[in-house]
Amino acid sequence: MAELHVELVAADRQVWSGEASLVVARTSSGDIGVMPGHQPLLGVLQSGPVTIRTTGESGDGTVVAAVHGGFISFADNKLSLLAEVAELSDEIDVQRAERALERAKSAADAVAERRAAVRLRSVTGVH
């Protein structure tokens, strides 16, 4: 099966890299799925969960990451996800995210609320 190389990088570190068969991300005009051989693409990401179906060396599985803003770029079977802040679902502290969500709700901070909600959604897998 054809595979594409994925690099998920945050501003200050490389979060994840490996082979994948499908990547689903949320752009500003809706969810987009990229499979191997996709046309070269450059899009603006919205904060939301990114789902990576891994194959090959990385093993068959799913990697979910919470991505807050950034870009998706695909060319030559190489996909890069650039985000200012990106966290893998297993790095996210659920209790902390829940607390942050409560705090954001009470402070009526829409941005922080959305960020916390995206984190929680990435962990629980409810999209």
Add this chain to the structure above:
Amino acid sequence: MGATLRVYKRRIRSVTATKKITKAMEMIAASRVVKAQRQVAASTPYASELTRAVTAVATGSNTQHPLTTEAERPARAALLLITSDRGLAGGYSSNVIKAAEQLTERLKAEGKEVDAYIVGRKGVSYYAFRERAVQESWTGFTDSPTYADAKAVAAPLIAAVQQDTAEGGVDELHIVFTEFLSMMTQTALDDRLLPLSLTETAAAAAEGKDGEILPLFEFEPSAEDVLDALLPRYVESRIYNALLQAAASKHAATRRAMKSATDNAEELIKSLSRLANAARQAEITQEISEIVGGASALADATAGSD
């Protein structure tokens, strides 16, 4: 103990204490350089991917954007100077300030006004002492800058670039910082961030990838929107990279300055111990000759009384 010997001993003690301090500072700086270097390396994937994307959009579309178009008659330029908060780093701050001065001169000669934006207390106090106008300044994070710091620095700069020149905006954005080349070499450097010189970026991309042809991208939602979102991030990441390199350079400069201070202290201790030894010997010689002289005087006196 003789007076001179006591003075030497006291000076040796004080220099030894100083040496201990500089040695400790050298080791702290050395460990921080490694950490800062690692941070620079960690930020590289994001910066290089972003540069690739910017190059792709800028060459792959005919979009006009205030951040990529050159003004016909640039009237004002912003200068971001990155210095450190603390001294004890040899010529680090003065070198980068000198580079900023040269750039300011050059821009003024080209007929542009220069707006100064400054990071680090050393630069701020340099400008304050000369009573020069500073648009904005930031201090407190030069030792280990985070991406949030870079965003805070970039925000007013991007706003100024997007504003009309007549209303106080700027046409160009220059950055002056110290580039970290190696543990021993750091050079002060000025660089024009905006407007992007696309020919250069494109040429660099082509060179780096053996003339790889950039693919024709599909933009989501549109080339303008992508560029709108991309360029501020690009500026932020460049500033972040500059801050990190400046921090690494600062630590390397501190390490070097402290190493030479330690070496000098060692040298000083050596020559002071020599002087102290000579003083001790002189004292002993004097005491012996006094005793001998006293004994022979006594012997003469007893011989005379007989």
